[in-house]
Amino acid sequence: MRDSSKFGLTACGLVVAASSAASAADLGKGNNTVNAFITQSTCGTLSPTLKKGVNILSNILYNGPRTKVTLAAPGTSANGKAGSASSSVCVAATPTPAAGLDGATIIFNCYGDTLAGPTKSPQAKIRVKFNIGASHAASVNQINTVIALFVPATAAKPTCSYTDDGTAVAQ
Secondary structure, three states, rough: OOOHHHHHHOOOOOOOOOOOOOOOOOOOOOEEEEEEEEEOOOOOOOHHHHHHEEEEEEEEEEEOOOOOOOEEOOOOOOOOOOOOEHHHEEEEEOOOOOOOOOOOOOEEEEEEOOOOEEOOHHHHHHHEEEEEEEOOOOOOEEEEEEEEOOOOOOOOOOOOEEEEEEEEEEO
16 A cells, blocks of 8 residues: 555545534544445546445544544555555544534545554545434434545645445444
């Protein structure tokens, strides 16, 4: 995963999780896990992990409105050898709006971290538009994200975009 294109396309397949907080459809504070499927993608020719129909598992660390969100997902490939552990970690460039994540668009800088430690500079950037739906269970929400992926992180225009829809569960 040290190749920035692979990182940006595989690792930034991140979504958000939700629970009740600032509004009926905002994330809960703490770690939220997400299980989602890509429902639209122009990134599929660049990475098979971002094709329409692919399942994405990820986590979001959220401390509430006016705080910075962190997205994390496994970066290790299914055919990775022992000792190849890696994670994709995307850190928000700005705090979440006072109203929370529902309806917000946030820019994240994404890093490929390995057993050797964190990378020194972002390998990709994502712009995420969040739509969060409430549920009958306080710790379960519906989540839709529209993501523009920039590889390298300094790119002026998005390399591609994708949309995912899923279920978020507060841990």
